[in-house]
Amino acid sequence: MTPLALTDAEAAYGETRVLGPLSLALAPGERIALVGKSGAGKSTLLALMYEQWQQREVALMPQALGLVDTLSVFHNVYMGRLDRHPWWRNLITLMRPRRSDIADIEALLEGLDIADKCWIPCGELSGGQRQRVAAARVLYQRGQVLLADEPVSALDGPQAASVMQALADGYPTAVLAMHDLDLALRYCTRVIGIQAGEIAIDQPSQRLSVHDLQPLY
Numbered sequence: 137m138t139p140l141a142l143t144d145a146e147a148a149y150g151e152t153r154v155l156g157p158l159s160l161a162l163a164p165g166e167r168i169a170l171v172g173k174s175g176a177g178k179s180t181l182l183a184l185m186y187e188q189w190q191q192r193e194v195a196l197m198p199q200a201l202g203l204v205d206t207l208s209v210f211h212n213v214y215m216g217r218l219d220r221h222p223w224w225r226n227l228i229t230l231m232r233p234r235r236s237d238i239a240d241i242e243a244l245l246e247g248l249d250i251a252d253k254c255w256i257p258c259g260e261l262s263g264g265q266r267q268r269v270a271a272a273r274v275l276y277q278r279g280q281v282l283l284a285d286e287p288v289s290a291l292d293g294p295q296a297a298s299v300m301q302a303l304a305d306g307y308p309t310a311v312l313a314m315h316d317l318d319l320a321l322r323y324c325t326r327v328i329g330i331q332a333g334e335i336a337i338d339q340p341s342q343r344l345s346v347h348d349l350q351p352l353y
């Protein structure tokens with residue numbers, strides 16, 4: 137995989153510039169945590185990456201999750217690969233899922249501790265359970281790069297750590313917007329601190345402590 141890059145990237149809403157211009161490169165095997173206070177521009181930067189890197193098998197886990205409440209957990213996870221199958225296979229799966237698909241998806245759900253919810257509609261799940269379904273969907277999707285916007289914000293400590301580990305195993309190359317600085321430093325190889333739409337810090341995680349990141353807030 138060749139590096140992914142943004143060059144002099146900018147974003148504006150109407151006349152108001154909220155991001156950049158900024159440049160950065162993401163090397164294979166690098167996991168970047170985007171940190172910074174609310175409104176700094178993390179989601180805008182992820183959206184820009186998704187737009188510019190779409191041709192490179194980028195998998196997105198959005199902040200709003202994008203689950204279909206009336207469909208089961210199984211079907212929501214299956215949607216991660218909807219575009220890999222012909223329409224008729226997807227239609228049959230809606231009514232009568234294949235055993236092999238069920239086995240694959242149950243194994244993923246098992247790893248995220250929600251296998252018992254496989255046939256429950258997503259509308260009946262808690263916020264943390266929904267976040268784990270979205271994580272399962274993006275893991276099922278597979279791709280070269282993961283872009284995730286606050287992927288563990290609704291999870292308690294041990295669950296957040298276990299989902300971060302699963303995402304790290306599934307996607308060695310990733311950019312994740314994070315509010316939990318401990319987790320960001322533990323599971324990412326590089327931290328980019330965003331302040332008012334600009335890159336204020338860009339360092340390997342090994343060289344940083346939570347204390348170094350506090351001035352961003």
Ligand SMILES: Nc1ncnc2c1ncn2[C@@H]1O[C@H](COP(=O)(O)OP(=O)(O)OP(=O)(O)O)[C@@H](O)[C@H]1O
Binds near residue numbers: 154313
């Ligand atoms: N749809 C929109 N229309 C106008 N301004 C927007 C819109 N979305 C975001 N903004 C503005 O862009 C700036 C960056 O927002 P962004 O969502 O990227 O921040 P963030 O760092 O992801 O915040 P959070 O941590 O709260 O998710 C903010 O000032 C915000 O008010």
